[in-house]
Amino acid sequence: MAANALLRPISLGTIELKNRIGMSALTRSRAHNTYPTDLMKEYYLQRADAGLIVSEGLLITRQGTEWPRAPGIWDVKHIEGWRNIVSAVHEAGGKMYAQLWHLGRLSHPDAPEQKLAGVPVYGPSSIAARGGNFRHLPGTPGYVKPTTVDDPWALVAQFKQAAINAKQAGFDGVELHGGTGYLITQFLDDTSNKRTDQWGGSVENRSRFGLEVLKALIEVFDRDVAIKLSPTGGYNDVGMPLQETLKTFTYFISEADKLGISYIVLLRHSPRYDPVYEDGVHRATQHDVLESYRHLIKNAKVFINGDVTPAEGQRLVSEGKVDGIFIGLDYIAHPDLVKRIEHGVPLDNPPNIRCFQTEDDDEDWSKGYTDYPMCF
Structure with a gap:
């Protein structure tokens, strides 16, 4: 195994x-009224x-x-910022991509x-997700229909305009958030999409929305467009039986790859994204996402995400199973993560989960955000 497989350019x-080490999208809730702040600049610069x-x-x-402090890209x-x-x-x-999110x-x-916004909460169908915990609202209500x-x-069209805005902001590309139960997944998943028009029903129709969004983003960024997918489902009350999951994501990934996008990142099953609801059953449909879908991707680069360690990432890249990895929680706690990997220094800072998102305006937003110790 090549010791520095993750450190090769691509x-x-x-x-x-x-290098082949990506920092995955991480909602940290430090924006001020949806606008980026100087503290956010420090955070990203630490991890450049x-x-x-x-x-x-x-x-x-x-x-x-x-x-409530998530950032936007609409004006x-x-x-x-x-x-x-x-x-x-x-x-x-x-280098930096913008993840586009609805x-x-x-x-x-x-x-x-x-x-x-002055508009309703929208979904592909009038079906509420189970769960939800809006801590900043009285009574911490759950999701609504x-x-x-x-x-x-x-x-x-809104996704396309967001891409235009991201281009004007100087981003190198855009990653479409197509995972963890958000809008793209809601159209893909037959438990949240019960439409009978061209946007629902068959695998092809349920895939249409995500593929049309990708095409719109390509009109703006050409090849510098990517998508993140979480085929095992679970989080935010999505997930289909195994055979329907395999059929749906086999079609969607194959068609997305034909569009000439830069990469597809597959989020594999993780217990933290696998809730148990009132029926007492884990929501996710566990299966090996690399084994199931890697062979379908002929053009885009392939990244894996979800509790991937540097040692595992080196092995996967060396064996040609992936082109690179995305790291989340460990990138929170180790701003100098790449240098630690390069010099064999362990990732020994525990992430401050309590400060993952901010709770109120009076707290020190730098805690658990930009204050982790660095070796380099």
Whole structure:
């Protein structure tokens, strides 16, 4: 096994990455009224050694998220704020994609941003997800039954405009958030999509929305478009029986790969994304995502995400099973993660989960965010 397999450069779309270690999107809730802050700039700049940084999920429109300080990418002020961050990452030699995010049915009508939006909570069908915990709302309510999307093309247009904004902000590309139960998954999954029009029913129809969004993003970024998928489901009350899961994601991944996108990242099963609801059964459909789908991907680069260790990542890259890895929690706690891997220094900082998202305006937002000790 090549000791430095993760440290080899790789071409990705139209850009060259200095290594194969990506920092995955991580909602950290440090935005101020949806706008990026200087503290967020410090956070990303600390981690600019990554081959590719994927931003935390950027809301493409006002939505009532469970995290009231999540950032957006829908207006000029957002563009300016993200340009400031991306420029700093570029000056430090890094590359950065924007993750484009729409919560769909997982928004809440009483959340401040949803009220400002002046539109209902939308989903492909009027089916509420189980769970939810809107801690910033009285009584910590759960998810609600959404209003059925009348015209999915309008949402496709919102994704395209978000990509245009990301391009103006200087991002190197965009990653479509197609996993963990959000809007793209809601259209793909036959437990959340019961439509009988061209957007629902068959695998081809349920796949249509995500594929049309990818095509719209390609019109803006050409090959510098990617997608994150979580075929095992579970999180946010999605998931189909195994055979339907395999059939759905086999078709979707095959068709997405034909579009010439830069990479597909597969989030594998993780206990933290596998809730148990009132029936006492784990929600996820466990299966090996690399074994099931890797062979379908002929053009895009393949990344794996979900509790991947550096040692495992080196082995997977050396064996040709993946082109690179994305790391999440360990990147929170180790801003110098790449240098630690390069020099064989262990990842021994425990992530401060209590400070993963901020709870109120009075706390020190740097805690558990930019204050981790570094060796280099």
